[in-house]
Amino acid sequence: MQLSNAAQAAETLQKKSNVAIAIHGGAGTILKSSMTPQKEAAYKNVLAKAVKHGYSLLQEGRKGEVAVVETIKILETSPLFNAGIGAVYTFDGEHELDASIMHGGNKNAGAVAGVKTIRSPIEAALLVMNESPHVMLSGEGAESFAEENGLEQVENTVFDTEFRKQALDRVKARMQQASNGYGTQQGNERFGTVGAVVLDSEGNIVAGTSTGGMTAKRYGRIGDSPVIGAGTFADNESCAVSATGHGEYFIRYNVAADICARMKYQGLTLDDAANTVVNEVLVNAGGEGGVIAIDSKGNIAMPFNSAGMYRASVSKGGKVTVAIYKN
Numbered sequence: 001m002q003l004s005n006a007a008q009a010a011e012t013l014q015k016k017s018n019v020a021i022a023i024h025g026g027a028g029t030i031l032k033s034s035m036t037p038q039k040e041a042a043y044k045n046v047l048a049k050a051v052k053h054g055y056s057l058l059q060e061g062r063k064g065e066v067a068v069v070e071t072i073k074i075l076e077t078s079p080l081f082n083a084g085i086g087a088v089y090t091f092d093g094e095h096e097l098d099a100s101i102m103h104g105g106n107k108n109a110g111a112v113a114g115v116k117t118i119r120s121p122i123e124a125a126l127l128v129m130n131e132s133p134h135v136m137l138s139g140e141g142a143e144s145f146a147e148e149n150g151l152e153q154v155e156n157t158v159f160d161t162e163f164r165k166q167a168l169d170r171v172k173a174r175m176q177q178a179s180n181g182y183g184t185q186q187g188n189e190r191f192g193t194v195g196a197v198v199l200d201s202e203g204n205i206v207a208g209t210s211t212g213g214m215t216a217k218r219y220g221r222i223g224d225s226p227v228i229g230a231g232t233f234a235d236n237e238s239c240a241v242s243a244t245g246h247g248e249y250f251i252r253y254n255v256a257a258d259i260c261a262r263m264k265y266q267g268l269t270l271d272d273a274a275n276t277v278v279n280e281v282l283v284n285a286g287g288e289g290g291v292i293a294i295d296s297k298g299n300i301a302m303p304f305n306s307a308g309m310y311r312a313s314v315s316k317g318g319k320v321t322v323a324i325y326k327n
């Protein structure tokens with residue numbers, strides 16, 4: 001049956017209002033008592049700006065992966081978050097960035113790990129997904145691939161911030177006191193990883209994550225953020241997830257994929273699947289952090305087991321939320 005022009009226009013409008021997005025800016029020991037009203041407002045402003053931008057792209061009918069990348073780029077550009085500018089320092093005083101993206105419709109995925117000179121790691125992850133036969137590229141190889149494909153290269157010092165330098169000094173002092181040379185679990189020193197999950201007007205769900213990893217990481221340590229299944233996963237038949245937290249636990253417990261699997265094979269709701277993994281499995285294991293997740297109906301879940309998680313969402317009905325602490 002041929003739809004009339006008016007019916008076609010109504011269908012297009014309907015599709016475009018059926019979009020939704022959730023973002024995070026990291027989970028950790030984020031306490032209201034250690035926050036100033038100015039700092040809190042600054043975080044909320046960037047989160048609101050990013051989530052609204054992503055939502056408007058989705059409403060325009062742009063693809064989910066475009067909305068994810070453009071949203072994350074706003075967070076990578078802000079010095080407040082541990083991704084791009086504002087990334088944490090490695091033990092050697094540099095920045096090594098990780099990012100990944102996955103499309104829930106065609107199950108394509110792309111990731112970069114340990115890159116130092118790519119201005120936008122999430123853009124590079126998209127490039128790996130779209131323009132290479134691979135899923136994950138690392139280090140100098142990833143940088144050459146990005147450069148050959150026209151992505152902007154920068155000096156590593158572009159990502160410097162004084163706030164993260166002080167965090168490095170604190171963690172190094174703790175490491176010196178620790179018997180194994182590694183120090184204790186980090187709370188305030190690594191929060192700020194960013195991620196986005198979206199439902200686009202074609203009904204596809206997409207997830208992306210970008211991070212500087214953990215403060216004072218060394219020996220080429222890579223966390224969960226660029227690992228498909230651990231920090232990022234998407235499957236139209238279940239959900240799309242972006243994680244943040246102590247990466248080693250998220251890798252070992254395959255967190256993002258496990259949430260999707262519980263929906264797919266156990267028939268759990270998005271809320272129940274995400275909550276079980278974050279607030280039971282990870283808590284029992286001692287893994288701190290949280291996730292944002294969306295399903296193909298546009299349901300959103302944002303559970304975390306730490307004191308706070310920077311987060312924001314725009315639901316299918318257009319309701320905007322921006323939050324930091326529990327409740």
Ligand code: ASP
Pocket residue numbers: 026027190191192193211212213214222223224225243244245246247248
């Ligand atoms: N998950 C990141 C990592 O382990 C850090 C974070 O999300 O805070 O590299």
